[in-house]
Amino acid sequence: MDVERGDSFELSWDDDRILAALTGASMDGLELAAEHLLQVSSALAPLEEGDLERSGEVSTDADEQAAAVSYDRPYAARQHEELTWRHDAGRQAKYLEEPMSTERDTMLALLAGPLRDTIGD
Numbered sequence: 870m871d872v873e874r875g876d877s878f879e880l881s882w883d884d885d886r887i888l889a890a891l892t893g894a895s896m897d898g899l900e901l902a903a904e905h906l907l908q909v910s911s912a913l914a915p916l917e918e919g920d921l922e923r924s925g926e927v928s929t930d931a932d933e934q935a936a937a938v939s940y941d942r943p944y945a946a947r948q949h950e951e952l953t954w955r956h957d958a959g960r961q962a963k964y965l966e967e968p969m970s971t972e973r974d975t976m977l978a979l980l981a982g983p984l985r986d987t988i989g990d
Contacts, residue, residue, distance in 0.1 A: 890987050891984065891987060891988070892931075892934070893987075894983040894984045894986065894987040895934060895980070895983070895984060896929060896931050896934065896936075897983040898979060898980035898981060898982060898983040898984055899929065899934070899935070899936040899980060900927065900929055900936055901979040901980070901982070901983070902936065902976035902977075902979040902980045903927040903929070903936035903937065903938050904927055905972060905975060905976055905979055906938050906965075906968055906969065906972060906976060907925050907926070907927050907938045909968040909971075909972050910925065910938060910964050910965045910968050911925045911964075912959070913959070913960060913961050913964035913967065913968065914940065914948070914960065914964040914965075915948050915954070915956045915957070915960045915961070915962070915964065916956075916957055916960050920942055921940055921942045921944070921945055921948060924940050924941045924942045924945065925938065925939070925940050926938070926939060926940075926941070938965060940965070948962065948964075949962060949963060949964060949965060949966070950962065950963075
């Protein structure tokens, strides 16, 4: 559309609606990224009976605009930090920390997707 000098147009801006849409989209993206991190970290978590792997969960807090991945077994932190313990092939210490780094680009893309969909390309 060409706008000529003297033409007029109306622009309506609804801050609250825009902020709500972006907030919702960012939470959707955070949850997608956290679910991905949970999936990857669970596949790396030390495995004996599977309790640690099954205890992983994603929690979100919309007020804080935050998502977290956690494992709730009493030994989860020790398993994560103890570098000298032996693990089955493909399982390891730092099962949560490592994918935070190696999966960074994927998680950023997952975070950005809902925001991109909300504001358009």
